Each structure stands twice: as C-alpha cells, then as structure tokens.
Amino acid sequence: MHSTPRDLDTPEAIAELLDAFYRKVLADDRLRTLFVDVADIELETHLPHIRAYWCKLLLGERDGYRRNMVARHLALHARHPLQIDDFERWLKLFRETVNEDFAGPSADRAKTLATRIAGNLVQLTRSPINT
Numbered sequence: 843m844h845s846t847p848r849d850l851d852t853p854e855a856i857a858e859l860l861d862a863f864y865r866k867v868l869a870d871d872r873l874r875t876l877f878v879d880v881a882d883i884e885l886e887t888h889l890p891h892i893r894a895y896w897c898k899l900l901l902g903e904r905d906g907y908r909r910n911m912v913a914r915h916l917a918l919h920a921r922h923p924l925q926i927d928d929f930e931r932w933l934k935l936f937r938e939t940v941n942e943d944f945a946g947p948s949a950d951r952a953k954t955l956a957t958r959i960a961g962n963l964v965q966l967t968r969s970p971i972n973t
C-alpha cells in the first residue's frame with residue numbers, strides 16, 4: 843500500500859525533492875558532465891542555494907535566495923554551450939522526481955515553474971547577445 847503522496851509545500855519536502863533530483867542529475871552522463879566536469883559544483887554549497895531558490899519560489903520566502911541564477915547559467919553556457927537536449931534532460935528528470943514522491947498544487951506549480959524557467963533559459967542561451 844502506498845500512502846497518499848505529500849505536496850511539495852514545506853522546506854523539508856523541498857530538501858528531499860532536491861536530494862533525489864541531484865542523485866538523478868549526477869547519475870546522468872549528459873548532465874553530470876556539466877555539473878561536475880564543467881561547473882565543478884560542491885553539493886554542500888550548491889544544495890543550500892538551490893533549496894533557498896525553490897523555497898522562495900514555492901513558499902514565498904522573501905528573505906531567501908538573492909543570487910543571480912540567470913547570470914550563472916549564462917556563464918556556464920559561455921564555457922560549455924548548453925544544448926536543447928540538456929534542457930530537455932534536466933526537465934525530464936525534474937518532473938520525474940516530483941512525480942515519484944509528491945502530488946498537489948505546490949508540486950504542480952514546481953513543474954510549471956521549472957518548465958517556464960527552463961524555457962526562459964533556452965531563449966537566453968539562443969539569443970545572439972549571449973553567444
């Protein structure tokens with residue numbers, strides 16, 4: 843028997859989602875290259891930023907994330923051009939991870955926002971001023 847999935851509406855749920863998402867990202871050949879070989883992220887420093895970002899988006903934590911995530915992705919793109927397939931892969935894993943453990947309005951919002959933000963990043967990385 844599966845219990846009813848929780849919604850993605852607490853800091854604890856968001857932290858769990860992101861742990862599971864990064865396990866998938868780092869197990870994926872295509873994305874691991876970008877996160878590990880190109881950006882050389884340290885999970886202990888990266889995860890708190892990502893958690894703060896999603897807590898701000900989903901829980902409206904006003905004093906949370908204040909960094910410039912777009913600039914960071916453009917810097918990554920400048921070092922290693924991001925492909926449409928990279929975005930599709932990222933989104934597929936993100937949606938999959940949400941669907942595995944969460945359901946509800948906030949879980950739906952997370953998927954909608956991720957899709958929209960990924961779309962914005964695609965546009966920005968296709969723009970001639972960012973190539």
Ligand code: HEM
Pocket residue numbers: 873876877881883888891892895909910911914915918924928929930932955956959960963
């Ligand atoms: C092709 C898809 C993507 C790839 C390969 C990617 C990769 C990365 C990498 C390597 C970093 C670390 C950059 C650094 O510390 O310099 C990063 C940071 C981040 N990413 Fe992405 N990302 C992707 C899409 C997204 C999307 C769609 C979102 C949001 C919905 C997102 C949210 C973030 C946030 C919040 C950070 C933290 C930035 C900070 O340190 O303040 N990413 N991403």
